[in-house]
Amino acid sequence: MAYNIAVIPGDGIGTEVVSAVRPLLDEAADREGVSLSYTGFDWGSQRYLEEGSMMPADGVDTLRGYDAILLGAVGHPEIPDHVTLRGLMLPIRKRLDQRVCERPSVLYEGVESPLRGYEGGDIDFVIFRENTEGEYADVGGREHQGFDHELAVQSAVFTREGTETVVRAAFEAASEREENLTNVTKSNAQAYGMVLWDEVVADIAEEYPDVTVERLLVDAAAMDLVRRPEEFDVLVTSNLFGDVLTDLGAIIAGTMGLAPSANLNVDGTAPSMFEPVHGSAPDIAGEGIANPLATVLSGAMLFEHLGEAAPAARLRETVQEQLADPNAPRTLDLGGNAGTEAVVTDLEARL
Structure with missing residues (x-):
């Protein structure tokens, strides 16, 4: 080919x-x-x-x-x-x-994680990040620039179709790996877009009964990626949260260079x-x-x-x-x- x-x-x-x-x-x-x-x-x-x-x-x-x-x-x-x-x-x-x-x-054999006590093979997970909408949607604007009452509005956009696409990809990966999926959200504070996200995850989970689903708020996920990274397999999350958590994932696996x-x-x-x-x-x-x-x-x-x-x-x-x-x-x-x-x-x- x-x-x-x-x-x-x-x-x-x-x-x-x-x-x-x-x-x-x-x-x-x-x-x-x-x-x-x-x-x-x-x-x-x-x-x-x-x-x-x-x-x-x-x-x-x-x-x-x-x-x-x-x-x-x-x-x-x-x-x-x-x-x-x-x-x-x-x-x-x-x-x-x-x-x-x-x-x-992935923490490879021969690579040292900054997290003490971990060896090659202990850390191996993949994050599926929504990539075209969410918090990176180009929706918003600025008004009254240069004045004390200047304001900026930035809106996050979550569509059912876009969310379904990344969530389904994550479930497919989980079904081929260790059948564990972590849904990372912040629906306690973002009661519209993130609640829709959680509903989509719950709907699609019914199609994958063999996949165990854990739900974490993003602040708890950031803590647990450091505290218990060996327990994660597949994570799915929004555009902004995925951007942050994947950098964290790279570092706990040794270096951004991998x-x-x-x-x-x-x-x-x-x-x-x-x-x-x-x-x-x-x-x-x-x-x-x-x-x-x-x-x-x-x-x-x-x-x-x-x-x-x-x-x-x-x-x-x-x-x-x-x-x-x-x-x-x-x-x-x-x-x-x-x-x-x-x-x-x-x-x-x-x-």
Whole structure:
């Protein structure tokens, strides 16, 4: 099989990790009889600084013709984050109907969690985050700017269809894993959108009688992810809560440098997008020391979504093998002193 992949390296270390990892993805694909062809798009903060927009007006439509999208990272210290996010990532997620964000957190053998007493295999859960509406809906506005009575209104939007989409994806995953699902909400304080959310979870739970459902308020969930992370399997939550909890999940599993993600169009009507969670990290950009493993694992998710289980498994197994080897090169976030290229070179030798 041959697949056409749109590549948006983006900003900061995004360009470095994507450049380093692409040959590894090609090799994993080749060994399993799969081929990838890439089209690169230099969209991002530099384009914004030069032309006033993160991507061209027809950018999202251009992406529709590809089988998948690989994104490096977005963000620049000279541009407010809401500008970069709303100028690139959110339009792609929304207009390509990527309603489900899937973010696994795995504590691998050989990786130390900041939570004492945990070892590889103890922590292994996945968070399903609603990805196109909720608290990130572009509904609201500002009035009377510059005056003492200035105000801002930001509305969260929860649709039954959007909620059902991510909740059903989470139940499907739970039924294939350990049959445990945690619904993370805040319906005691948000009595409309979040109550609808809880009702949808309860309705869909009836279709999955073998899945045990736990309900947690988001503040309790944040506490329990630290207190008892080994008990979680699949969590489902809203856009904002998912954004926060997945960063927490990445850190308790060792480092943001191991956190992949998938922005999924579950209907197959448009391409899905895969990206490391770590961001553009401008403080280390250009130094060649960024951890490439989150991008490698995002590549594994990309292959899996395309139905190519063999290269996905090969990449994951290679990462696991490297992390378990105390003599393997490691980047600074994993306690080593190796650079990006050294880690990728070692992975290539292990494929």
